[in-house]
Amino acid sequence: MALKEGLRTWKRHFRLLFLLIVGLSGLLLYGIPGLRHLEIFIPMGTCPPARMLLLRDNFTGLLRLWARPEVLTCTSWGAPIIWDGTFDPDMAQQEAIQQNLTIGLTVFAVGRYLEKYLARFLETAEQHFMVGQRVVYYVFTERPAAVPRRPLGPGRQLRVERVLRERRWQDVSMERMRTLHAALGGRLGREAQFVFCMDVDQYFSGAFGPEALAESVAQLHAWHYHWPRRLLPYERDARSAAALAVDEGDFYYHAALFGGSVAALRQLTAHCARAQQQDRARGIEARWHDESHLNKYFWLHKPAKVLSPEFCWSPEIGQRAEIRHPRLLWAPKEYALVRD
Numbered sequence: 001m002a003l004k005e006g007l008r009t010w011k012r013h014f015r016l017l018f019l020l021i022v023g024l025s026g027l028l029l030y031g032i033p034g035l036r037h038l039e040i041f042i043p044m045g046t047c048p049p050a051r052m053l054l055l056r057d058n059f060t061g062l063l064r065l066w067a068r069p070e071v072l073t074c075t076s077w078g079a080p081i082i083w084d085g086t087f088d089p090d091m092a093q094q095e096a097i098q099q100n101l102t103i104g105l106t107v108f109a110v111g112r113y114l115e116k117y118l119a120r121f122l123e124t125a126e127q128h129f130m131v132g133q134r135v136v137y138y139v140f141t142e143r144p145a146a147v148p149r150r151p152l153g154p155g156r157q158l159r160v161e162r163v164l165r166e167r168r169w170q171d172v173s174m175e176r177m178r179t180l181h182a183a184l185g186g187r188l189g190r191e192a193q194f195v196f197c198m199d200v201d202q203y204f205s206g207a208f209g210p211e212a213l214a215e216s217v218a219q220l221h222a223w224h225y226h227w228p229r230r231l232l233p234y235e236r237d238a239r240s241a242a243a244l245a246v247d248e249g250d251f252y253y254h255a256a257l258f259g260g261s262v263a264a265l266r267q268l269t270a271h272c273a274r275a276q277q278q279d280r281a282r283g284i285e286a287r288w289h290d291e292s293h294l295n296k297y298f299w300l301h302k303p304a305k306v307l308s309p310e311f312c313w314s315p316e317i318g319q320r321a322e323i324r325h326p327r328l329l330w331a332p333k334e335y336a337l338v339r340d
């Protein structure tokens with residue numbers, strides 16, 4: 001009995017000590033920006049060699065998942081995590097052309113986000129996004145007339161759709177799920193086979209091609225891809241439809257980029273819109289808004305492909321050897337300027 005009691009006290013102390021260490025290192029990591037780089041020493045895990053050999057991709061053919069031994073290149077459910085050097089971009093290009101695809105790219109530019117970010121987002125997309133494929137951009141805004149109109153490359157079109165301007169920026173962000181759901185059920189869904197949905201406050205900096213395509217695609221968040229699962233910033237309030245328990249969650253995905261087939265995205269957006277509505281009815285809002293609900297969705301419905309943080313990198317973190325070739329970069333956050 002006494003032994004059991006002692007063990008329990010020891011366990012409690014151990015847990016406290018653990019929390020203290022984690023808390024202190026968190027403070028250190030984020031209080032002193034340079035120290036954040038220490039997180040690269042937290043191992044991401046490795047893809048078992050037997051699984052590596054079996055993983056084929058419908059767009060890139062055989063993946064060289066062993067080409068990046070320093071990072072995790074597959075998930076526990078057998079989806080590839082796409083890093084620079086693991087795929088053949090020419091093969092992906094040919095495969096996509098053969099399938100005669102149209103690829104949609106949706107972006108919202110509401111309020112001051114339009115003047116601040118949209119032109120650069122579209123210009124760099126012309127240089128880097130699915131070059132050589134048929135592309136249709138969908139820009140959602142409350143001021144269609146203010147959307148910059150530049151000549152586009154061959155096989156590329158721009159469509160502008162009017163949306164209402166929500167009062168709170170959180171609502172603008174969350175309303176995207178409902179609007180996208182409707183668009184995917186309409187013209188966008190008829191025109192495109194695959195669609196990427198992106199934030200506007202970023203710009204392309206490298207080739208973003210068909211290697212990123214799959215039935216459903218999730219993006220590893222640049223700030224959190226080395227963190228242990230229990231520290232990830234999921235919604236933890238059990239009353240929220242986005243809630244994940246401490247032993248749940250695979251990765252922390254970034255809502256600034258997700259994609260997939262039209263059917264898969266219809267399901268994703270329906271789920272998130274419904275979950276957000278449920279929370280609203282209860283008078284609560286998830287910690288990271290649509291991103292929290294997206295993370296819950298991908299926990300329940302595993303993505304078919306995961307993109308490494310090279311596909312959506314935050315230059316604020318600085319350079320890292322494992323981030324070889326960033327394809328999208330976050331624009332500097334200027335919340336005071338763009339948010340009310």
Ligand SMILES: CC(=O)N[C@H]1[C@@H](OP(=O)(O)OP(=O)(O)OC[C@H]2O[C@@H](n3ccc(=O)[nH]c3=O)[C@H](O)[C@@H]2O)O[C@H](CO)[C@H](O)[C@@H]1O
Pocket residue numbers: 107108109110111112113114168169170172173174198199200201255256287288289290291292338339
């Ligand atoms: C890591 C992180 O901090 N992530 C959260 C943060 O991302 P962000 O800080 O990246 O959010 P954000 O300000 O980029 O908003 C998301 C996107 O919505 C569009 N937009 C938003 C507001 C607006 O007035 N006009 C407009 O056009 C625009 O495309 C923008 O890129 O905030 C978001 C909005 O809730 C989500 O919660 C994200 O999870």
Ligand SMILES: [Mn+2]
Pocket residue numbers: 199200201256
């Ligand atoms: Mn953003």
